[in-house]
Amino acid sequence: MANILLLDNIDSFTYNLVDQLRKHKNNVVVYRNTVDIKIISHALIQLTNPILMLSPGPGLPRDAGCMSSLIKIVKSQKIPMIGICLGHQAIVEAYGGQIKYSGEIFHGKVSSISHDGLEMFKNVPQYLPVARYHSLICSNAPKDFVINSYFNQIIMSIRHKTERVW
Numbered sequence: 586m587a588n589i590l591l592l593d594n595i596d597s598f599t600y601n602l603v604d605q606l607r608k609h610k611n612n613v614v615v616y617r618n619t620v621d622i623k624i625i626s627h628a629l630i631q632l633t634n635p636i637l638m639l640s641p642g643p644g645l646p647r648d649a650g651c652m653s654s655l656i657k658i659v660k661s662q663k664i665p666m667i668g669i670c671l672g673h674q675a676i677v678e679a680y681g682g683q684i685k686y687s688g689e690i691f692h693g694k695v696s697s698i699s700h701d702g703l704e705m706f707k708n709v710p711q712y713l714p715v716a717r718y719h720s721l722i723c724s725n726a727p728k729d730f731v732i733n734s735y736f737n738q739i740i741m742s743i744r745h746k747t748e749r750v751w
Contacts, residue, residue: 586610588632592625593617594642594649594671598718602640602669618642618650625651626658636665639672641718646675646684653679665749670719673742676750680727687739691717698741700734705744705751715741 589606593599593615606613614632616625629635637659642649649671656679659666668676674684695714700706715736723740726732730743730750744751 586612587636588634589613589636589638590625590629590632591615591638591640592652592655592672594640594652595619596640596642596671598670599640602638606638618652620651622651622654622658625655629659629664630662636667639666639668639675641670641672643671645721646671646678649675663748667751671721674719674721674723677723677727677743680730680745680750682723682727682730682743683725684721685724687720687722690720692720693718696736696739696741698734698736700742701731703733705742706733 589611591603591613595617603613603615639652647653652675656675677684694717696717697712697714699711726740726743729746731746732740733744734741
């Protein structure tokens with residue numbers, strides 16, 4: 586069982602994540618990105634061995650409430666962190682990578698990703714069909730990260746080389 590603080594970037598998919606995480610016996614607390622950063626960071630450090638999960642959401646990472654500030658705090662404390670969609674994009678930017686518009690709208694489209702078969706992709710079949718709900722892509726991964734999945738030449742996921750950040 587993991588202790589997860591899920592930052593809700595005001596997205597309808599957030600509670601699908603919460604339901605799946607709780608189904609697998611994880612302790613999940615949810616805060617919207619509109620809540621004061623002091624309240625969220627205090628709640629995070631109260632958890633035993635916390636994990637920060639950054640949800641999907643609309644718009645650009647820099648416009649997602651307190652998310653960028655929370656990432657800075659979590660980076661300095663070496664708390665494990667995983668970002669999904671907008672959360673992934675925010676991690677890319679926070680660690681020095683670049684995000685850009687893909688040139689196409691991908692809302693609700695399925696793409697088959699190829700991956701490295703390691704860590705989160707261990708025992709996961711290649712050419713995994715995934716739903717995409719964003720039109721932003723990681724155009725340049727941060728230097729301390731490994732690109733661990735693609736769709737065509739588009740970066741779909743990354744992981745830090747030495748820290749527990751995905």
